[in-house]
Amino acid sequence: MRNRRRTAQQVIGQAGLIAGALAGIFWNPPYPFPFENNLAFTEFVKLHQTAAEYIEQRYPTAEISTAWPLSDELLKPELGYVPKAHRVRSIRNFTEYGVSALEDRPVELFVLFSRQWDPPNNLLRNPIAAKIWRWMFPLEAQISSLDVDAKFKLKTVAAWSNHGQWIEVHAPY
Numbered sequence: 001m002r003n004r005r006r007t008a009q010q011v012i013g014q015a016g017l018i019a020g021a022l023a024g025i026f027w028n029p030p031y032p033f034p035f036e037n038n039l040a041f042t043e044f045v046k047l048h049q050t051a052a053e054y055i056e057q058r059y060p061t062a063e064i065s066t067a068w069p070l071s072d073e074l075l076k077p078e079l080g081y082v083p084k085a086h087r088v089r090s091i092r093n094f095t096e097y098g099v100s101a102l103e104d105r106p107v108e109l110f111v112l113f114s115r116q117w118d119p120p121n122n123l124l125r126n127p128i129a130a131k132i133w134r135w136m137f138p139l140e141a142q143i144s145s146l147d148v149d150a151k152f153k154l155k156t157v158a159a160w161s162n163h164g165q166w167i168e169v170h171a172p173y
Contacts, residue, residue, distance in 0.1 A: 028164065031133070033117050040117055040163065047167045048073055050160050051111060052081040054169060058157075059109050062171075063087040065102050066111040067094055070167075094142040099151070106172075107152040112145060113167035145170070 025038050035044040048070055055064060055074065064074055064086055071090035073081040092098045094112060102110075145168055149155055154170040161167075 028117055034115075035117065035165065040165070043163050043165050047113070047160055047162060047165055049081060051113075051158070051167045051169060054158050055086070055109070055111070056082050059169075059171070060086075062109040063089055064109045064111055065089040065091065065107050066113075067091050067098065067115075070111055070113060095140040096143055096147075097140070099143050099148065102152070107154065107170075108172070110148055110152060110154055110170040111167065112143070112148055112170065114165045115142065117164055 028038065028040055033040075035041045051070070052073055055062070064071075066074070066088065068090065071088045073079050074086040075088050075090075077084055089102060089107075091101050094115065143151075145156060148170055152170070153172060155173045156168050157171045158169040159166065
C-alpha cells in the first residue's frame with residue numbers, strides 16, 4: 001500500500017508554488033509581459049479610460065487611428081469607455097508595418113500606447129538575454145512617438161503613464 005503521508009519537502013514545495021503564484025498576481029517581473037498576465041491590467045484599463053475621456057472632451061468628431069483594444073473601446077459604447085461610438089481607423093499593431101496601413105490618407109488623431117510591461121530594470125537590457133528572448137519570442141518592436149509624429153506630421157498633445165505603462169494622444173500641429 002502506498003504511503004499517503006506528505007513529506008515535509010512536498011508541503012514546503014507546494015506552499016512555495018502557491019506563494020509564487022500569488023506573488024505573480026501583484027508583482028511585475030523584470031522582463032516584458034502582456035498586461036493581462038497579472039493585476040497590471042487594472043492600470044492598463046485606467047489609462048485607457050483617461051485617454052477615452054480626454055478624446056471624448058477634446059476631439060469628439062475626430063477619426064482616431066489606434067490598435068486594439070483601444071479601437072474597440074472607442075467604437076463600442078457598451079464597453080463603458082465612451083458614451084457614443086467614435087470614428088476609428090483600426091490598425092493591427094504599432095509596428096512599422098502595422099502603422100504603414102495609415103499612409104493612404106491624413107491621420108486626424110493617433111493614439112499610441114504600451115502593449116507590454118517594460119520595466120526600468122529590464123533584464124533584456126543585457127545583450128545576451130535580449131538575444132535569447134528574441135530567439136524565443138520573435139516580436140517586432142513598436143514604433144516610437146517621435147517616428148509617429150514625423151511620419152504623420154503630428155505632435156503629442158496628451159500623455160499619461162503609471163507603473164511602467166503609458167498612453168499618448170497625437171494630433172496635427
